[in-house]
Each structure stands twice: as C-alpha cells, then as structure tokens.
Amino acid sequence: MDRHYPYAFLALIFLSVAVAAAPVSVVSWKGTTEIATGPGDKGPWEQNNSRYNYIDDPAVSIDQRGNVTVAWVDQTRKDVLFQRLSPDGSKQLAEPVNVSRSPDTFSWIPRMARTTESPERIYVLWQEIIFSGGSHGGDMLFARSEDNGATFSEPLNLSRSMGGDGKGRINAKVWHNGSYDLVAGPDGTLYTTWTEYDGALWFSRSIDGGKNFSVPQLVAGGKNTAPIRAPSLALGSDRRVYLAWTTGENDDADIHVASSVDGGMRFGAPEIVAPGKGYSDAPKLAASPDGMLHLVYAQSRDGPFDQYQVMYTRSADGRKFDAPRVLSTPLPKGVESAAYSSFSIDAAGRLYVVYELFPDYRERPRGLGFSVSIDNGKSFTAPALVPGSRDPSEGTNGSHQGLMMNKLAVSRDGNIAIVNSSLLQGKKSRVWLIQGKISG
Secondary structure, three states: OOOOOOOHHHHHHHHHHHHHOEOOOOEEEEEEEEEEEEOOEEOOOEOEOOOEEOEEEEEEEEOOOOOEEEEEEEOOOOEEEEEEEOOOOOEOOOOOEEOOOOOOOOEEEEEEEOOOOOOOOEEEEEEEOOOOOOOOOOEEEEEEEOOOOOOOOOOEEOOOOOOOEOEEEOOOOOEEEOOEEEEEOOOOOEEEEEEEOOOOEEEEEEOOOOOOOOOOEEEEOOOOOOOEEEEEEEEOOOOOEEEEEEEOOOOOOOEEEEEEOOOOOOOOOOEEEOOOOOOEEEEEEEEOOOOOEEEEEEEEOOOOOOOEEEEEEEEOOOOOEOOOEEOOOOOOOOOOEEEEEEEEEOOOOOEEEEEEEEOOOOOOOOOEEEEEEOOOOOOOEOOEEOOOOOOOOOOEEOOOOOOOOOOEEEOOOOEEEEEEEEEEOOOEEEEEEEEEEEOO
C-alpha cells in the first residue's frame, strides 16, 4: 500500500463496500435529448481574442411538473444561451435566448437557480472574463427572468473587482474557473458566493428577487492565507445558510463548512470536515427537510493531481459530521478516478449524486457516474454509469474552463435532469440532456 495512506483509508474501503450493498436500480432512465451542436475548434488561449469555436458548460434546472431549463455557453458567440424543454424533451422556445449578450468577452460556466413557489422566475449566474487591470480577468454576472426564460434582465455585475473573480486556485499555474455558487430560498431570497484568484471568499444576497444585491462581504481568505476554492451553498430551516469550501496551495487540504443563523448576515467560524491525508476538493452541500446537512466531495491519495474518489458524509447540526464514506467504488471498468460531483435532494429527502469519470486520471473525463440514496444518506446504490452520458463519437467531457459544474437537477417528486457536454477536437462539440425518474 502507498505509504501516504493512513490506516483510516482501510476503513473507508470497508465503508465503500457497505454503501454499494444498497439496492442497485431505483431509477428509470428516459433517454437523451440533443440540446445543441457546434464545431470543435479550441485554439490557444489569447484572452478574449482566443479562437474558441465550440459549445460547452451546460447547467440545468427542473420544476415540479418536470419542465427542464438548460443554459450553456456558445464559445464562438462568447455568450450564455438558454432553452426550455417539456417533460418529454421537446423544446419550448423556437430559438435559444441569449442571456449574457456580451459578444466581446467570454461568458463561462452558468449556474441556474429557481424556487418551487415561483418556478417561472429563473436566475442565472456566470463568469464574465472582463479584464479590469488585475493579473486575471473575471467578474460575476447575474441575470433574472420573470417569464420562464422568454426574456432576461440586463446583466448585473455583482463583483466589479480586479481580483479575477470566479477562479479557484490550486497553485500559481493551475486553477479552475467556475468557483462560485447560487441558490434561491423559498421566499425568493437569493444567495451567491465566489472566490477570486488570490483566494478571497465573497458572499452576497438579494432580498428583492435579484434586482439588487448586498455589498459583497468577505467570509474567509485574503492576504497570507491559503487560496480558497470551490465554494458551495445550501439552505436549511430558520434562515440558516451553509457554506463549504476547500483550499489550494496545500497537498492535504480539507473541507471547511461554515454556517449563518441569520440568513447570511454573518458566518461563524468554519468546521473542518474529516481532516487527514490526501487532498479534499470540490464540496457540494444539500440540506434535507428533516434538517440534516449532506456533503459530497472528492478526495485524492496524495495531492491535487492524483486519483480521486467521491466521498459522502452528513451532519445533524452542521458541526459534527459522520465518518466519511466512499460512494464511487467500485469504478466502472476502464475508469481510474471519479471527482467533481453535482448533488441534489428531493422533497422526500432522497439524495442524488452525479460525478465525472476519468478513464485516465491525468486526462479529460468521459461519461458520468451516478448514485442515489432513498434513506436520507444511510445507504447508497452501487455506483453506475449514467446511460447516455458518454459521447459515442469518442469526444471527452466538456467543461474545458473548469470542472466545477452543476450538471444535475431533481424535482420535488424525483424527476431527474442531467446535462453533459463533449468536445472532439477539430470535429464537433455538443450539449445534451439525460432524463430519469426515481422509482416508487
């Protein structure tokens, strides 16, 4: 065994077997729907003059009736586009709606949010590669729709800084874009968080449905601290807000979770989840109706460039977490690593996890893995390949600007919507939708 593995890793292997002992098949898959196709030309990086002729970066949401919305990026146009689909996968808009409307600067990695109480209100957050004099370009842009995506408001710049907002740094040479999150509360309050290249973690909220946002507050990070990356938000009851993140410049970084009991006005000191060897990355949070806080993340053996496995833990109070369990083993044949999860929960407290699969952990991922818990996280189904998630033309998964995506949405009663993208260099790119339904 690798000398960097503590004996605790043996316990994780045992726990992964227990997780896989859950029922194998609880989802009925409905097939795939092509959202968009494009060329496959990704040239060298030359800031906003780069020759990027491909489509990428899908995000998805779903309402209680099973209607799906998908946002993605057309790199040729440098814009975020939007489409709405019926439960059967048929497109409801004659042409995609242009959300960002900024053809001079790249728009990357949209996040979408909506509430069950007002599903016609759709909120989109994305990273606009605006160079404002700092070493890295990036601002956080936001737009809202009040007519189910037929039109969107003029984009609003939430950050307006020179910090390279939306970047999650591992080290000075390696970072991922997409280091931010957006959630909507049942009362229409919006909560958003992001990091900048040097590692500061910011938080802002809107109490008027996205018309205005609070002045960003610094939650953590800054000078002489490890750069923060990959923040994730979840909303509990009684105005409680949870915020998770990890750090760069640290080969054995851990997940941090902080909470606010006053709707995000102030956050308490963070708890460190399952400290130990290995690099913990890309946390995703979800809160169940009974108040349980659920966390998935990826953990490597030895630093941020090694093989990963997807971990799960939960907490009844947001402070003390259960011993983490491995969700992603056994991996499908021919897959070496699993990381970068998307995470969702339905009204019955059933948990859904989707993650990227890496045939070679040093290369791009291909296809998506999937697991579900029908007992509030006590057990999970054996990991499986999402049907139709691998591009049959041998293109690799997209998200070329950063793998911190949100590719999963679940309705209150268990309708599942998963999006993926692929790029086959020099030939084509595509974005597609996969739908399913929880059994029972």
